[in-house]
Every structure is written in C-alpha cells, then in structure tokens.
Amino acid sequence: MSMIPAEAAIEVGHHTTATWLGMTVNTDTIYSTLVAGAVTLILAFILRAKVTSTGVPGGVQLFWEAITIQMRGQIQSSMGLSLAPFVLPLSVTLFVFILVANWISVLPVQYTNADGQTAEFLKPPASDINFVLALALFVFICYHAAGFKKRGVLGYPKKVAKGHVAFLAPINIVEEIAKPISLSLRLFGNIFAGVIMVGLIALLPTYIMWAPNAIWKTFDLFVGLIQAFIFSLLTILYFSQATESEEQHH
Amino acid sequence: MGMTISGAVAVLAEGEAGGSNFLIPNGTFFFILAIFLVVFGVIAQFVVKPVQKVLEERERLIAQTAKDNRQAAEQDAAADSAYTQELADARSEASSVRDQARSQGRSEVDGRRAEASAEVSDRLRQAGETLEAEGEALAPELNASVDSLANTLADRILRGGSSGERTGQ
Numbered sequence: 001m002s003m004i005p006a007e008a009a010i011e012v013g014h015h016t017t018a019t020w021l022g023m024t025v026n027t028d029t030i031y032s033t034l035v036a037g038a039v040t041l042i043l044a045f046i047l048r049a050k051v052t053s054t055g056v057p058g059g060v061q062l063f064w065e066a067i068t069i070q071m072r073g074q075i076q077s078s079m080g081l082s083l084a085p086f087v088l089p090l091s092v093t094l095f096v097f098i099l100v101a102n103w104i105s106v107l108p109v110q111y112t113n114a115d116g117q118t119a120e121f122l123k124p125p126a127s128d129i130n131f132v133l134a135l136a137l138f139v140f141i142c143y144h145a146a147g148f149k150k151r152g153v154l155g156y157p158k159k160v161a162k163g164h165v166a167f168l169a170p171i172n173i174v175e176e177i178a179k180p181i182s183l184s185l186r187l188f189g190n191i192f193a194g195v196i197m198v199g200l201i202a203l204l205p206t207y208i209m210w211a212p213n214a215i216w217k218t219f220d221l222f223v224g225l226i227q228a229f230i231f232s233l234l235t236i237l238y239f240s241q242a243t244e245s246e247e248q249h250h
Numbered sequence: 251m252g253m254t255i256s257g258a259v260a261v262l263a264e265g266e267a268g269g270s271n272f273l274i275p276n277g278t279f280f281f282i283l284a285i286f287l288v289v290f291g292v293i294a295q296f297v298v299k300p301v302q303k304v305l306e307e308r309e310r311l312i313a314q315t316a317k318d319n320r321q322a323a324e325q326d327a328a329a330d331s332a333y334t335q336e337l338a339d340a341r342s343e344a345s346s347v348r349d350q351a352r353s354q355g356r357s358e359v360d361g362r363r364a365e366a367s368a369e370v371s372d373r374l375r376q377a378g379e380t381l382e383a384e385g386e387a388l389a390p391e392l393n394a395s396v397d398s399l400a401n402t403l404a405d406r407i408l409r410g411g412s413s414g415e416r417t418g419q
Contacts, residue, residue: 012272014272015272017276020277020281021277022277023276023277023280024276024277024278025276025277025278025281026276026278029278029282030281030282030285033281033282033285034285037285037286037288037289040289040293041288041289041292044289044292044293044296045292045296047296047297047300047301048296048297048300051301051304052304053303053304053307053308054311057304061304064297064301065304065305068297068298068301068305069305088298088302089290089293089294089297089298090290090294092293092297093286093289093290093293093294096293097286097289125282128272128278128282129272129273129274129275130275130276130278130279130282131278131282133279134279134280134282134283134286135282135286138283138286138287
C-alpha cells in the first residue's frame, strides 16, 4: 500500500461493519438497502392511496401498471397463469427493488475518506454479495418449493436430475447448482464493476473527472435497468422450468 | 478494511483464511432478506393486488363498452329496418289509395259521361219527336192550304204576268 500514492488508492469490497444481534453486518449496505426499500414502499403507498380504475391514472399508477402488465405477459408466455398469484408479485418486487437499489448509486455523492480513498455515500446494495445472495437464494428456495408442490417429494428431484434426456443428468444437476450462483453473481458482478469504475474514474484529475463520471453514471443507469429486468425475468423462467408439465417440450 | 488493486488478491487470499473476505456473506444477509420480505409483502398486498383489480376492471369496462356498442348498433339496425319497413308499407298504402282514388274518379267520370250522353240522346230524341209531332201537326193544315195557294198562284199567273210581281209581294 505504501508504494501507491494515497489519492490513487481504490477500495475493493470495503464495507463499514458493525455487530448487530451477534452478527457482523455491513452497515453501508443495510442503509442503502433501507433507502431502496423506503423508496419502493413510498411508491407502493402512493399507488395504494391514489389507485383508480375509472379515473385518469397518475404517473405512479402507470409505472406500476406497466411493470405488472410486462411481468404478467412474461409469466403467461412462459408458464401460464396458474402460479401467477405468487410469481407475479415476486417478479414485480424483484424488478422494482433491484432497479431502485441500482439507481441509488446514480446520485453523484462521492467523498474522499480519511485514507484518501474515494467512496460513494450510498453504495449500490447489489455490490455487496449479501444482497444478491439473499435475493437469489430466496428465489431458489421458492421455485424449488413450487416444483416440490407440483411434482411431489420424490417426483421433483427425479425430474430435475433427468430433465428431458436421462444421460444428461450430471449436467442437469450442475446446471441446477449453477442457477442461484449465476443469478446472484451476474447482478453482483455488474454492479460491483460499476463501483470499481467510479473508483477508477476518481483517479483522474478533478478538472476532467466529471466527463467520464457523467458518461459512466448514465451507462450505469442502463446496466442497472437491464440487470433488474434480467433478474426478474430469470426468476420467472426458473419457476416455469421447475413447474413445467411433461408434455411441454422446448 | 480498505484494499488497493495490487493488494486485492493478497487480501482475498488472506480473507479466505481470516474470514473477512468480502465475497463471503455475513450477517448482512439476514437483514437484507428481512427488508426484502417486507417490501415483497407490501408490494404483493398493496400494489399487485390493486393493480390487477384495476386491470380486470378496465378489461371489464372495455368488454362492457364493446358489448354496449354492439347492442346499440343492433338496435340502430333494427330501428333502421323498422323505419324502412314502415316507409315501404306507407308507400304501398299510398299508392293503393291513389290507385283506388284514380279508379273511383274514372268510374265516376264514366258514369257522369254515360249519364250525360244518355241525357243528350234523350233530349235529341225528344226534340226530334217534338219536331216530328209539330211537323205532322202542321202537315195536314199546310196540305189543305196548298190547294188554295196553288189556285191563287195559278190565277195570278194566268191573269197577268206583269202584275204578278206585285201580287207576290
């Protein structure tokens, strides 16, 4: 560390930690997540207060309606609407929550801490492995639960291992293990890379730094949107794979 | 703890041993999961349910409007055909009334004409008869006077032709 000038230092995966309920927690991630959750809940309660079916819908309602229609279309085309009462709210929540969480980092609130390292005031929570793992494992458990419910305690593992052709069973099992890992690490990698990019751009001289920073933040908006959409879309696809009928061949 | 890029690999290796690796989840996991579950519950209850209700209601309204439109169109078509039917009925009734009136008028004209011609022929016959009767009545009288007139005439001619003109006056 002494070989590198203080202003050139980049933080990688640094978190401010505390001990809550006997567990080490990353407080910066939790604060960002709380902000994202609060924004999402405020949007939800605005809809709750103003929702109308006969009057002219407001912007918030159109926002929620557009997402609900989009997700319902995805569910309908991939698995029918039998599981929609659970999957639809789950995919809508994942999309909006991850979207808000990713877009938190667009606020250009950066500071140089005591060690001369550039940090963001509100880090995108998805740059913390805990955030992505919590969401991906929750999805993983839910779609497997849906599969067990549909096919039974013995039928479902057999179906998962066998897939469509019996000799591909090892690949199917590897694929099943890879699903939560890829689901979580895809989101983590994209957002984490964004944080590192901000750190790298911060190494530029101040008089030019704003330009790549603005360009990158704009692109990061797009990345955050795409990643939120992919996460919720894959959730729907995993549910449809876990609950597909025998006669459905893709 | 902060790291530099050059130090990251070393710290990662160190983290695997010491348990402070940022890729290993810690207690944050449970707090994030709790926050997510709260958001999930609120959105399922207060967003997706009302939005679905709104969408269903809107679809129902659209279907209702389409149905109303169809009904209105049907009623319009029915009223139109009733109007056409009524109009055709009225037309045929009017033409039948007209025909009837025309034929009635013609028969009346014919009747009057027949009556008039009968009267004319009657009058002609009466006049003829009257004339004939008068002729017949006058004939014997004239026949009677023919002899005396002829004698007178013959007398005058025989007596003197020169004074015959004065006699004739």
